[in-house]
Amino acid sequence: QQQVKQSPQSLIVQKGGISIINCAYENTAFDYFPWYQQFPGKGPALLIAIRPDVSEKKEGRFTISFNKSAKQFSLHIMDSQPGDSATYFCAASGGDNFNKFYFGSGTKLNVKP
Amino acid sequence: DAGVTQSPTHLIKTRGQQVTLRCSPKSGHDTVSWYQQALGQGPQFIFQYYEEEERQRGNFPDRFSGHQFPNYSSELNVNALLLGDSALYLCASSFYGDDTQYFGPGTRLTVL
Secondary structure (H helix, E strand, C coil): CCCEEEECCEEEEECCCCEEEEEEECCCCCCEEEEEEECCCCCCEEEEEECCCCCEEEECCEEEEEECCCCEEEEEECCCCHHHCEEEEEEEEECCEEEEEEECCCEEEEEEC | CCCCEEECCEEEECCCCCEEEEEECCCCCCEEEEEEECCCCCCEEEEEEECCEEEEECCCCCCEEEEECCCCCEEEEECCCCHHHCEEEEEEEECCCCCCCEECCCEEEEEC
């Protein structure tokens, strides 16, 4: 059973537009939800993370929206730039899976100039 | 301050062989986790080491084993390699009890 489902698989956005990536999780014990950015040939880099006690967290152009009742969370990239072109992964951990992260399958973002 | 480092960068092995991958955590971190990332997929948790003991394990066979040294560095060993073991192997470090993990650049393993 896939613990974290991510969509879309790929995304094309014009420069200056908003990129939106969605994730859904199964385990209600999860209490930490990070997003990672990965460039080709590199390891994932932590972008932003949220806990269920807040519904939204913003850091610069990146915002996480969290819906606990729906067991969903999403990443919004405002004013998307060509340099944001990368693969984005959502993840979740918590409960018995403390420090054991379940990752989504990734979204390949292409921001057109 | 050096981040997470991994060696080697690339490795080519044949089926049935054994491989050892190495990881040095970010300065000060005491916990190391290993992940397998197949091409086009998200990382999958293999196991985590803290105080030289395996603390958590994912759904991987016993062919995958590890070790953590007193200086917190870690090794991942894979025995009896299969073609399906070809992947990017990622190491992540953290403080024990802290959710924030920092990933290394990975080791690309190809099994022929």
